[in-house]
Amino acid sequence: MENIKKFERIVHLFFLLQSRAVLTIEELVEKFEVTKRTIYRDLNILERAGVPIVHSPGAGYSIVDSFRLPPARFTEGEVLSVMIAEKIMRNHETESVRRNFEQVLTKIKSAFHSHQKNEILHLQDKLLIKEKFDAKDYVPNIMDALLKSSVDKKLTSILYQNAQGDKPNLRTVEPIGVFNENGNWYLLAYCHSRSDYRNFRLDRIQKLDVLEKFFEKDHPSVNELNALYHSQYFTEITVRIDEKYAHFLSAERNNFGYVKETINGETVLMYFNCKSHPTSFVRWFLRFIDVGEIVEPVYLKEELFVILKAGMERRG
Secondary structure (H helix, E strand, C coil), X not given: CHHHHHHHHHHHHHHHHHHCCCECHHHHHHHHCCCHHHHHHHHHHHHHCCCXXXXXXXCEEEECCCXXXXXXXXXXXXXXXXXXXXXXXXXXXXXXXXHHHHHHHHHHHCCCCHHHHHHHHHHHHHEEECCCCXXXXXXXXXXXXXXXXXXXXXXXXXXXXXXXCCCCEEEEEEEEEEEEECCEEEEEEEECCCCEEEEEEHHHEEEEEEEEEECCCCCCXXXXXXXXXXXXXXXXXXXXXXXXXXXXXXXXHHHHCEEEEEEECCEEEEEEEECCCHHHHHHHHHHHCCCEEEEECHHHHHHHHHXXXXXXXHHC
């Protein structure tokens, strides 16, 4: 049994070396949960078996570039899809499925050419999926272009419509990455119009053009910016209120980023760019639940019902 375990580890090590441009001894020790001595022995076994392993001092271990399956079998789009699939599967609920999928991807990536592996490496910090992902969730077709422009550092023009339904306006942005949050996909980019970082919902981008102009600034990764600036971003919220009760919200609505309102028959649509935690908005809006409703985002409407249900159960 120990020999089988050893053999499986060495085979996995072989595929892992082929799937990455370079791997440090520390990464291999952490991956296989063995000692450095064991990793050195495994590497030696692969070398004796004819695998041309290269050691770069200060960098790590790799396999001679020509020693792999033909890279031409993978298109640029296929390489990108592998990276997206890997990110999504990291959030899979079933550990065995997640682990087996990781091993399959390692074997697939072992066939990539060095420039394709480097492309995957550069794309890693351009895509962020923070929550469990449903296979039926919408993945916009423009994601490929946005991820590619973020890696190539190309300026991108987007025709964007905001949550208020105003006339779409043209923005020039420096794409940094794409992330999924609360059931929506967002582009995180540096906006030239606002001279600041902004989130753009992908389903509100009506037109996209990758320009033949490059930007020079080295932006932080999408992970770092999302964590650093998340508190500064606002949540776009739309509510519907019976017109004769709408004035009751006016006393405090500015505290939650009130933008504007439109009258629609006997109801009023109010729009907010809420910088507070969305739950604080929900709890404030609870007092108007008998005369209004949250239109979007849907997850806040659901949160409102959860709070109401919990309150009813507490009362018995």
